[in-house]
Amino acid sequence: MARTFERALRRAGVPMAYSQGFSPHPKVSWVGAAPTGVASEAEYVEIQVVRELDPEALRRELDAALPPGLDVLEAVTGGPGSLAERIEASLWRVELPGVEPAELAEAVRRLLAAERVDVERLTKDGRRTLDARAAVVSAEVVTESTGDTSRGTGGTSRTAHILDTSDQVEPAALADANGLVTDSDQESGEATAQVADWPERARPCGILVAVVRQTTPAVRPDDVLSALRVVADLVPPVPAKATRMAQGRLDDSGVLGTLVDPLAADRAASPTTTPSGVDDPAVR
């Protein structure tokens, strides 16, 4: 994803700033990039450029240069404070084809009731254990009809369907700097053609919606599913499809699904305000 994005920046003619040194690279920083094998509707990235740009022109040109399925939703000129400070947690939607919603709900209840749930993950450095429960802020099971966070099952499952087979994540991006948000294109025609053949559609499908804090080491949707296996022996018959729906700071209200939009502050600043270009503290 990072490479695809950097190449699109070059094709779009974005005047990037480069790091100094023997092996210069463009100044692009991802905040909490989605793990391999999941889809995303909300990725955020900060880029640094060498001259002032119109955020909407940047959004449009970069969007046009990216492959189908990777959309730039919004670009804003970065204000004070780093992007990382504005992102605390992710809202995940995880579809579990073949899992009864009631069974899933019971597993989620047990997970939330637990104080700590250790799960194992295979990393490059071998097996490591982490507490998956600690990062889960909230979790609930939604159904198709009431799935208020969902834009319709068809849409999300399509996205995940394409991405879960690939080695690389295809999240989308938001740059800040002139910064922006992107997502994967759910309405793509070829995706629609493919989903019709997905054999599990007719089966029951439990849908989990969870807000997960971005910790180090990161607790991924996979780890949450491992936790469900630990507490309730829940084993999905086919691989689950996870989609990141939003990122942001946790809202004090703690209501499920309400994360504070990381770009709200930048957007509030008048779009006509002239940023201070390269020396802008926000785009360092």
Place this chain on the structure above:
Amino acid sequence: MFPRLEPLLPLVSKPVQYVGGELNATVKDWDATTVRWCLMYPDAYEVGLPNQGVMILYEILNEQPDVLAERTYAVWPDLERLMREHDVPQFTVDAHRPVGAFDLFGVSFATELGYTNMLTALDLAGIPLHAADRTEDHPVVVAGGHAAFNPEPIADFLDAAVLGDGEEAVLEITDITRRWKAEGSPGGRDELLLRLAETGGIYVPRFHDVEYLPDGRIQRVVPNRDRVPYRVFKRTTMDLDAWPYPKQPLVPLAESVHERMSVEIFRGCTRGCRFCQAGMITRPVRERSIEGIGAMVQRGLAATGFEEVGLLSLSSADHSEIGDITKGLADRYQGTNTSLSLPSTRVDAFNVDLANELSRNGRRSGLTFAPEGGSERIRRVINKMVSEEDLIRTVTTAYANGWRQVKLYFMCGLPTETDEDVLQIAEMAKEVIRAGREASGRKDIRCTISIGGFVPKPHTPFQWASQCDPDTVDARLRKLREAVNSDRNLGRNIGMRYHDGKPSLIEGLLSRGDRRVGRVIERVWREGGRFDGWSEHFSYQRWVDACAAELEPLGVSLDWFTTREREETEVLPWDHLDSGLDKEWLWADWQDALDEREQDDCRWTPCFDCGVCPAMGTDIQVGPTGRKLLPISPVGQGSPVRNPALTAGD
């Protein structure tokens, strides 16, 4: 058929290599086209995707409104197993269509080690392995690439082979196929193949019979149909500026072996290195003009977003305007983090200005030179005219200019070679370090020597030579390693990379084999042989056993095809395939090699009658044109592409 493939993908390594979706890939409507090509590079996706030959033909074919071209690559054994289990056929990565449904199946062989992978693809596609068993319902299997200059070992599996440049040949094959289909496929498959064969530029092995002498040598190769010519000539595309492909290079999602945009700055080479098949079969030299190169780089960067531009050819520093090209491109892309590379550089042509231009705009990697032979004597034998003095001077200047790493390529097992010739490699490397330390004032410089086994190739002066046996090669490499390590002070800055001699012997069998070798390939494949170019998959024993089983009953053997020196009068398996090189000239050059006599380059000295230009009706096309790259001014800061929509603030 993606829905059938998709459930298998989570179960295999690197599934992204099978999903396609590359930037600049083309997916056309099947029913709106009349001639459909499937192109294969018979190796893993990561190796095959950047292949320029496939990319060029893919684009040329897809530019034709009624032609569709898609690509397929060798699937790894983990996916092959699952495809067999779930009855999923060999598929294209573009639209995931079954390979068996295409009209033509073109396979590009840069090396003979892809032969078993072609058999896997044919088998998975449901195409009979033997051309004789195919019907009108099966694609016509066409081989191309350098290995197609002796396709005899795979003759039984091919319907046709094209020697030389493919740009015009694929269009001609397409035209013949289109017409034949439009006429209602008269005469069936046989008639289509006859129409291809009678052009004289497309080889159809089944229309030539091979007869053998009692001692196993070939007596003669003759056509068995009236309409088929005795000799098949190679194709030569003249005027590279008229063929600026690829215009839209493919950019994969997955990682590949070359993450760069490549521009072929000239084709052909007349340096005359006697071991080099590429230099012999791609004559004459045809340069792309400086302006043509500039336009391809600009368009390619805008289409791909790559950070590196490779200026490709067999000896890139030999372009008549290489200095202006590198300086012009370096000026134009100043400040855009775009680096330039010249992958094949001769020691004697390289100069410091060039090295510095190349590293000006981007990353500095190490410098690579190919002296090929360790001693001056052996370099005279192979006609690689570079003196030790030249080499030391060149690398010293490189170290003095801040380069820290120099790689030197050599070969082992060359004709007339002795231990002494190989041990000279160690002396040269030590001298490089000694001179480099002095020039740079540093102790941490590196010199890596990389050694490949020599394989005699068809259509070269060494086509008659005895291939060195693996034991001798391995023993020499052991002695070389000892010699490098004998001086601890210098040796610790010298790295050594090499393979054992066994894979080279098998490559030698496949390079100079005849039709009888096809049985060996098939047996090896049936016993599980796959990806022979990969050391973790290659099994020497499997090849040796298959040779014993299939060749010895015919009175020949692995040794007979490899370590046996041929005589002047022997009919070679590829003699009816015309690369333009005069066989008498090749023999004379072989004798000159044995006498340690050098041959100059016809770009700077009079023609030495290798035979290619008169036989093929071609001529050398070189500059200088005297023109400059325009605009000379830099494209701007931060990006190699100028986008008016983002330059309003200027």
